[in-house]
Amino acid sequence: MSDCIFCRIIAGEIPSPRLYEDEKMIVIRDINPQAPMHLLLIPKEHYPNIAEMTAKQATTLARCLRTFAKLADGFGLSGGFRIISNKGADACQTVNHLHIHILGGEKLSENMNCSPDLPI
Secondary structure, three states, X not given: OOOOHHHHXXXXXXXXXXXXXXXOEEEEEOOOOOOOEEEEEEEOOOOOOHHHOOHHHHHHHHHHHHHHHHHHXXXXXXXXXXXXXXXXXXXXXXXXXXXXXXXXXXXXXOOOOOOOOOOO
């Protein structure tokens, strides 16, 4: 998709250093990191979000996650990591190409509260 920033990164139209790449995915650094290590796992096939993927795409995503898990220590994530997939406006999904945020590099907060209106 010509208007999708991730499709353009995958196609090489927008430079972004790839920390890992295979035939199904790329891994890059997030440009607005929320943790010392904040990576994006981006499937090469374009589909909007986790709710709109086919069974075949779900199988590919599972393979991508398994591949990443084998690489995690090399990214400095041996102590653990958090994975997040935003879906829709309420979750603040800003790019409508499924991608997985991977956060780590330090002990993360147990607080997952993102709404300023809810008590912690």
